[in-house]
Amino acid sequence: MKTQLGMPAFPEAAGRSTRDLRLRANLRHATGLIRERRAAAVAELADWERLRAAAAAVKDRTLRHLDHYLLRLEERVTAAGGTVHWAADAEEANRIVTGLVRATGEREVVKVKSMATQEIGLNEALARAGIRAYETDLAELIVQLADDTPSHLLVPAVHRNRGEIRDIFRERMGHWGRPAPKGLGDRPAELAEAARLHLREKFLRAKVAVSGANFMVAETGTLVVVESEGNGRMCLTLPETLISVVGIEKTVPTWQDLEIYLQLLPRSSTAERMNPYTSLWTGTTEGDGPRHFHLVLLDNGRTDTLADQVGRQALRCIRCSACLNVCPVYERAGGHAYGSPYPGPIGAILTPQLRGLASPLEESLPFASTLCGACYEVCPVAIDIPEVLLHLRARVAEGGEATLRGTRTVIRPARRHTLERTVMDAAAWALDRPGVLRRGQRLAARTRRLHPRRLPGPGRAWTESRELPEVPPESFRDWWARTRGGGR
Amino acid sequence: MRVALFVTCVNDTLRPRTGRATVAVLERLGVTVDFPMGQSCCGQPFLSTGYRGRTGPLVRRYLEAFGGYQHIVTPSASCAAMVREQFPRLAGETAAGVASRTFELTEFLVDVLGVTDVGAYFPYPVAYHPTCHGLRVLGLGNRPRRLLECVKGLELRELAGAEECCGFGGTFSVKNPAVSAAMGADKARAVTAAGASAVCAVDNSCLLHIGGTLARQGSAVRPVHLAEILASTEGEVW
Incomplete structure (x- = not known):
């Protein structure tokens, strides 16, 4: 996350990635494949729409009473032998985790793939404290070895093809531990074996693991990690100390509620009927698994988001990435253009809320969509992403009220939008005066032979790739008035 | 049957032939078409660019122009969606009636008139x-x-x-x-x-x-x- 600060606004970053033909091909291939598979997996369930409605309702109810459920969760985790820590923001969470690792005397940790720890930049914070964090999810390993950043929630290295991955393994594995086998090729089985050998060494040595969680069940204090490789389970079971950093919105009240999400998540994310490795643990158990368990409950903008009546639905997200896979803008722009660990449509509504409209990047994200609605259609928890985008666009363009670090704050209209605002005001004025509109149409019609084919200034954005529409000699209303005598 | 045509600002200004074609199809099917001259833009460009506050006068203008009609027909799915989905959110109860009486052309033909063959010929x-x-x-x-x-x-x-x-x-x-x-x-x-x-x-x-x-x-x-x-x-x- 640290490495992504100071990112350019979305249009510039996306403009660069649309010209990267290899990236475009990798993404088109990967998202196209998963899109079709997801649709088939979802079509198998006759009650999908009802599951989806239940999932949204349970999350909404839980979020409405989050204070209650979080306290119950803390009580149950503590009773089961765990320790709960509360972190208001990224800095506090990083400080807590760093302190916990230091207290063990260890200088390295193994990590389960986790969005929350990317959001807070934990690896970088640990590195500053002299602690090495090893990513063990295969794709996160690829990203870490290449000194890259993830570009997808679920498939962080989706922007890489296997030739690139082979090169990264060959060149970089040796710097982090066991080098890649000699003569490594690019067949998936060979690449997986190289990663297995490289990681096994770390699993067997590690004394501390850091994870996130997909869900936390309040009634028993149980945490749930859903993954496909089994590497996560290695981290969750082998080390002596386990530290889990989890966003407060991951809470579900009961096991019965959990059942809904365990049906929705695998079909939406990997198009699987059932998830391959589902690890659940409750505190600590004598003689089985880590002896010390710490849960760091992370706010980092979530309570602020919860205060927004329209925007709060983004907190229902279960990070399945169906919205990324179906998004035509994500497919062309790539994940890095979103300047956050949360790319794609969900990132476009989550990042500006968690961080606030902190820079031109966050201000540009709500506009990184055609409002085509494909994301809403596939979302398993029915987040109306287009509606939240419209809501956030209004906050950027017109300003308004928002909650920032617990305080109601007046947001001023974005400075960048001054020219646009003037144009919009003029257009709104003319459109509300049909006489003015009509005179404008006639002027455009009379001068139609003089219209240039390419426009300067902001209009260039249109004529760069498209012809301008030809203005007709007579508007519809003039035709109607001429042939039907003015109408009503 | 009498309907009001909401031609939309894009069609009015840049593609009037689409408006004329809509009139031709409806009249061929025996529908009387009115064109309320007070109509303008539905406000979608403002809403989708973040200028929610600028949509007010345009929403009110639409409600005034079309309030008296049982059926409002428009040759634009996007503008019909704006009226049907967003007007009730922007203007509340007062907009709900007119919004629900606004039909995109193919909805009107298939659902209201119950027609799929409109007697057209297009050999391409x-x-x-x-x-x-x-x-x-x-x-x-x-x-x-x-x-x-x-x-x-x-x-x-x-x-x-x-x-x-x-x-x-x-x-x-x-x-x-x-x-x-x-x-x-x-x-x-x-x-x-x-x-x-x-x-x-x-x-x-x-x-x-x-x-x-x-x-x-x-x-x-x-x-x-x-x-x-x-x-x-x-x-x-x-």
């Missing part, structure tokens, strides 16, 4: 692009296709990736020109590959983008609004 291969707001907000389903399948002489060509957005997105096309152009180029390529001589949709704003991209690529495929195809007869080809 056509690719149909289902526009996003028609497909996913209004849920037009197969209504446009059913109408097209009844057009004499028309050969419907399959469009690869038909349900994917063309990349127009209103001001998205100028705020994110690179991505918009990349999406438009992919859509235009799919249209050309379909081997059609016309690409048809129920939204001229999307067609301006797709057509403008096709023209820049030097393609001979014409963008044609569905209403113009339905208005075509053996006596008068649009």
Whole structure:
């Protein structure tokens, strides 16, 4: 996350990635494949729409009473032998985790793939404290070895093809531990074996693991990690100390509620009927698994988001990435253009809320969509992403009220939008005066032979790739008035 | 039956022939068409660019112009979606009635009039692009296709990736020109590959983008609004 600060606004970053033909091909291939598979997996369930409605309702109810459920969760985790820590923001969470690792005397940790720890930049914070964090999810390993950043929630290295991955393994594995086998090729089985050998060494040595969680069940204090490789389970079971950093919105009240999400998540994310490795643990158990368990409950903008009546639905997200896979803008722009660990449509509504409209990047994200609605259609928890985008666009363009670090704050209209605002005001004025509109149409019609084919200034954005529409000699209303005598 | 035509500002200014075609189809089916002169824009460009506050006068203008009609018909799925989905959110109860009486053209033909064969003749291969707001907000389903399948002489060509957005997105096309152009180029390529001589949709704003991209690529495929195809007869080809 640290490495992504100071990112350019979305249009510039996306403009660069649309010209990267290899990236475009990798993404088109990967998202196209998963899109079709997801649709088939979802079509198998006759009650999908009802599951989806239940999932949204349970999350909404839980979020409405989050204070209650979080306290119950803390009580149950503590009773089961765990320790709960509360972190208001990224800095506090990083400080807590760093302190916990230091207290063990260890200088390295193994990590389960986790969005929350990317959001807070934990690896970088640990590195500053002299602690090495090893990513063990295969794709996160690829990203870490290449000194890259993830570009997808679920498939962080989706922007890489296997030739690139082979090169990264060959060149970089040796710097982090066991080098890649000699003569490594690019067949998936060979690449997986190289990663297995490289990681096994770390699993067997590690004394501390850091994870996130997909869900936390309040009634028993149980945490749930859903993954496909089994590497996560290695981290969750082998080390002596386990530290889990989890966003407060991951809470579900009961096991019965959990059942809904365990049906929705695998079909939406990997198009699987059932998830391959589902690890659940409750505190600590004598003689089985880590002896010390710490849960760091992370706010980092979530309570602020919860205060927004329209925007709060983004907190229902279960990070399945169906919205990324179906998004035509994500497919062309790539994940890095979103300047956050949360790319794609969900990132476009989550990042500006968690961080606030902190820079031109966050201000540009709500506009990184055609409002085509494909994301809403596939979302398993029915987040109306287009509606939240419209809501956030209004906050950027017109300003308004928002909650920032617990305080109601007046947001001023974005400075960048001054020219646009003037144009919009003029257009709104003319459109509300049909006489003015009509005179404008006639002027455009009379001068139609003089219209240039390419426009300067902001209009260039249109004529760069498209012809301008030809203005007709007579508007519809003039035709109607001429042939039907003015109408009503 | 008497209906009010909401022609939309884009059609009024840039594609009046679509408005004339809509009138022709409706009158051929025995419908009396009124055109309330007080009408203007539905306000969508303002809402989708973040200027929610500027939509007020335009929403009120729409409610005044069309409040007295039982059926309001528009040849734009996007504008119909704005009225039906957003007006009640913007103006509350007062807008709900008029919003629910606003129909996109194919909805009106198939659901209200119960017609799929409108007596049209259009002897060309056509690719149909289902526009996003028609497909996913209004849920037009197969209504446009059913109408097209009844057009004499028309050969419907399959469009690869038909349900994917063309990349127009209103001001998205100028705020994110690179991505918009990349999406438009992919859509235009799919249209050309379909081997059609016309690409048809129920939204001229999307067609301006797709057509403008096709023209820049030097393609001979014409963008044609569905209403113009339905208005075509053996006596008068649009």
